[in-house]
Amino acid sequence: MDIKALLLLAGLGTISPVMANQETVNLKIIETSDVHGCFFPYDYIENAPMGGSLARVSTYLKELRKQYGDNVILLENGDILQGQPTCYYTNFIKPELPNAAAEIVNWLGYDAQAVGNHDVETGHAVYDKWISELNCPVLGANIIDNATGKPYVKPYTIIERQGVKVAVIGMITPAIPNWLHEKLWSGMHFEDMSKSAAKWVDIVRNEENADVVIGLFHSGWNGGISTLHYNEDETEYIARNIPGFDIIFFGHDHNPRKVVVKNSDDKDVLCLDPSCNAMYVADADVRLTLKDGKVVDKKISGRLTDVSKMSIDNDFISTFTHVSDSVKSFINRRIGEITESIHTSDSFFGSSTFSDLIHQLQLSITGADISFNAPLTFDAVVHKGDIHMNDMFKLYRYENDIYVMRLTGEEVRKHLEMSYDQWVNTMQSPDDHIILLDPKAVHNNQRNMFKNLTFNFDSAAGIDYVVDVTKPDGEKVKILRMSNGEPFDEKKWYSVVLNSYRGNGGGELLTRGAGIPKDSLDSRIIYRSDRDQRYYLTKEIERRGTIVPRKLNNWRFIPEEWAEPAILRDRKLLFE
Numbered sequence: 001m002d003i004k005a006l007l008l009l010a011g012l013g014t015i016s017p018v019m020a021n022q023e024t025v026n027l028k029i030i031e032t033s034d035v036h037g038c039f040f041p042y043d044y045i046e047n048a049p050m051g052g053s054l055a056r057v058s059t060y061l062k063e064l065r066k067q068y069g070d071n072v073i074l075l076e077n078g079d080i081l082q083g084q085p086t087c088y089y090t091n092f093i094k095p096e097l098p099n100a101a102a103e104i105v106n107w108l109g110y111d112a113q114a115v116g117n118h119d120v121e122t123g124h125a126v127y128d129k130w131i132s133e134l135n136c137p138v139l140g141a142n143i144i145d146n147a148t149g150k151p152y153v154k155p156y157t158i159i160e161r162q163g164v165k166v167a168v169i170g171m172i173t174p175a176i177p178n179w180l181h182e183k184l185w186s187g188m189h190f191e192d193m194s195k196s197a198a199k200w201v202d203i204v205r206n207e208e209n210a211d212v213v214i215g216l217f218h219s220g221w222n223g224g225i226s227t228l229h230y231n232e233d234e235t236e237y238i239a240r241n242i243p244g245f246d247i248i249f250f251g252h253d254h255n256p257r258k259v260v261v262k263n264s265d266d267k268d269v270l271c272l273d274p275s276c277n278a279m280y281v282a283d284a285d286v287r288l289t290l291k292d293g294k295v296v297d298k299k300i301s302g303r304l305t306d307v308s309k310m311s312i313d314n315d316f317i318s319t320f321t322h323v324s325d326s327v328k329s330f331i332n333r334r335i336g337e338i339t340e341s342i343h344t345s346d347s348f349f350g351s352s353t354f355s356d357l358i359h360q361l362q363l364s365i366t367g368a369d370i371s372f373n374a375p376l377t378f379d380a381v382v383h384k385g386d387i388h389m390n391d392m393f394k395l396y397r398y399e400n401d402i403y404v405m406r407l408t409g410e411e412v413r414k415h416l417e418m419s420y421d422q423w424v425n426t427m428q429s430p431d432d433h434i435i436l437l438d439p440k441a442v443h444n445n446q447r448n449m450f451k452n453l454t455f456n457f458d459s460a461a462g463i464d465y466v467v468d469v470t471k472p473d474g475e476k477v478k479i480l481r482m483s484n485g486e487p488f489d490e491k492k493w494y495s496v497v498l499n500s501y502r503g504n505g506g507g508e509l510l511t512r513g514a515g516i517p518k519d520s521l522d523s524r525i526i527y528r529s530d531r532d533q534r535y536y537l538t539k540e541i542e543r544r545g546t547i548v549p550r551k552l553n554n555w556r557f558i559p560e561e562w563a564e565p566a567i568l569r570d571r572k573l574l575f576e
Contacts, residue, residue: 025162027286028068029214031075032057033251034116034276036083039104040324041312044085044331045393051308052279054104058313060281060305061108071161075168076105077251078116078218081130083277085393089327091126092399092532099126100323102133107319112157114170115140116218116252121399123184139170139216142196144189152188155200158208164288164295167210169200173219173252175232178518179506181401181528193219193234194242201244211295212286215245220253221273225508236261239269246270246300249282254446256280256304270302279308331390335538338547341384344394345575347375348423348435348457349567350556353549354382358395359461360552361540366527368404368497369482370412370462374419376455378448379575387541396534403503404527409490411514413479416460418513421473422452427562434469434557434566435574449574456507458498463488464554469563483554495526499533 035054043050064072080101081087090100105113113136119127131138131153141155156169174190197215204210217235224232231237235250243265249272256275260268272282283305289297317324346352359371376397383391407415425436441447447454465479479488502509503525510516516524529536541547557563 022289022291023162025071025164025288025290026068027071027073027161027164027166027212027288028064029073029075029166029247029249029284029286030061030064031077031216031249031272031274031282031284032278033077033218033249033274033282034079034254035076035278036079036118036276037081037087037101038084038277039086039100039320040317042324044327045390047331047390050277052277053312054108054278055312055316056307056310057278057281058108058316059310060307062313073159073161073166074108074110075214075216075249076110076113077216077249078114078172079118079251079276080105080113080116081122081127082118082399085331085390086323086327088393088399089330090323091122093330094326095126095129099130099133100320102130103323104320106133106135107316110136111159112136112168112170112216113138114216114218115143115153115172117173117176117179120172120176120185121180124186139168140172141169141200142171142174142191142193144191146187146189155196156204156208158204158210163290163293164212165208165210166212166214167204167208168214168216169197169204170216171196171219172217173224173232173234174230175225177504178225178227178230178508179501179504181500181504190230192230193217194238197238197242197245201242205244211288212246212298213244215239215248215250217248217250218252219250221250221255221257221271224253235271235273239263239271243267246286246298247272247284247302249273249284251276255444258282258302258304268300270300272302272304274304280304280306331388331393333389335387335389335392336541336545336547337386338382338384338549340549342382342549344375344377344380345571347459348454348574349571351459351551351553353551354395355459356461356552357547357549358537359459361537362402362497363462365536365540366402366404366495366497368462369494370407370460370496372415372458372460372496372498372502374455374458374502378454387547389538392534392538392541396537398499398501399532399534400499400501401531402497402527402529402533402536403500403525404495404497405503405510405521405524406493406526407496407510407514407516407524409479409488409492409494411510411516412460412463412494412496413477413490415509415514416458416465416477416479417474418509419456419458420467420476423454423457424467424469424476424557426472426476427469427566430562430565432566433570434563435570437570437573453507455501456509458502458507458509459555461552461554466556466558468558469566470559483552500528 220233284302380394438451
């Protein structure tokens with residue numbers, strides 16, 4: 001054997017030139033997270049090619065497997081079952097077919113799959129079937145089965161490569177009860193992540209004798225919703241305060257991040273978040289030196305690898321032509337027509353044809369007195385002309401249900417107060433921003449320069465009101481009357497239509513804003529839809545045939561002499 005071949009074998013960890021009882025093992029560990037159905041290099045919502053996708057990740061994996069062989073470990077971190085119509089089709093339209101997300105994860109050869117909140121949102125029928133169809137272990141150490149007191153899925157898995165034991169502990173944000181109705185997660189509860197991490201990292205280190213410990217967390221870096229019962233985003237806290245992890249792969253917050261922190265044992269922890277939509281993968285290199293079969297040295301480095309413009313794996317495409325062809329046929333189905341284009345971007349600046357169409361449809365479907373609705377996308381457009389099924393994903397992004405709730409007039413106002421406090425600035429002069437912005441969030445995929453999450457910017461229909469942007473928080477909203485001309489009474493009970501995310505406490509507008517105790521929300525619900533909101537919006541548009549968008553003009557920002565120039569400035573800043 002020549003020296004080049006010897007060195008190559010040493011680099012792959014099969015032999016060491018130093019001494020016979022010492023060897024080096026090189027592992028390549030890849031994570032995807034928040035793929036949201038971006039399996040193919042095509043945006044089925046916009047009907048246009050797109051960057052990223054698992055079809056490009058597949059190309060990268062083929063290259064790595066040529067170099068590292070079986071020493072590639074592939075991890076999937078959840079939120080794979082909702083987003084593009086590719087998911088919706090086998091989740092709900094043709095649930096009798098194999099779930100596309102399971103088929104693709106199996107074909108790509110993932111070693112473990114974590115669960116995300118949007119996976120849980122599909123409901124037991126969908127995610128239990130998906131779990132049963134996956135060939136790899138599904139992980140969720142803090143998803144607890146009420147009947148047994150044990151994890152509903154596996155808490156961790158041990159992956160062995162060349163005598164090295166790699167433990168992967170999966171966890172999910174415990175904030176799910178704040179967003180989703182219990183029917184979607186019946187029979188389960190979600191433990192605090194820090195408590196669960198401390199328990200399971202001790203088990204994999206001391207009972208499994210793992211050489212490398214990895215966290216696979218569907219939870220953001222920090223921030224998010226924090227209550228007495230849970231913290232939404234706990235990755236940073238665990239990395240710093242729960243010793244034992246070598247690497248934490250995470251997601252949920254859609255923000256690309258690579259950071260190395262010191263834990264409480266003064267050891268480095270590599271933390272990687274590849275953002276969303278399979279534009280990046282989290283990419284870690286682990287180099288282990290073994291002596292007499294024991295790890296005596298460990299070197300870990302990592303990066304985010306941009307796969308957005310890599311070549312497309314034609315084998316992947318040809319294997320899943322049956323999926324892509326079925327989805328294309330589904331999204332191209334004509335629903336109706338619309339007489340002018342509508343834009344979500346208009347929704348941030350006042351009464352708009354986009355938000356008001358949803359308000360009108362919600363009121364028509366349910367007969368409620370008042371409607372709440374927020375823009376769920378940053379800059380979507382439903383174009384003038386024929387409406388096809390893909391347009392319905394622009395009109396309504398998520399698979400929320402429709403709720404009708406009983407709220408007092410005072411609760412309606414307070415709900416809106418919190419919404420607009422997150423949405424608009426308190427202007428001190430005519431030259432101020434009208435929108436509450438954060439320039440540091442310009443590249444944040446969830447905020448797009450807004451300080452807060454835009455899917456919590458509820459406007460209302462059924463009432464006429466003004467929002468005074470010169471007033472302090474809590475005093476901006478003044479409700480003038482019901483839109484039918486009747487007086488608005490803060491002591492009166494009203495029926496209010498809204499989505500299930502909001503009705504379950506999502507965004508805290510009903511709890512922290514309106515002051516309704518979380519455990520009282522369920523008793524306020526007087527109607528729950530059997531199917532998702534997009535389904536009913538689609539049926540209503542089909543029934544009408546032609547949609548003529550119109551602004552309700554039931555609310556506006558005041559004083560107009562300050563608001564109107566500020567709107568022009570901020571619109572240009574945000575969208576031009």
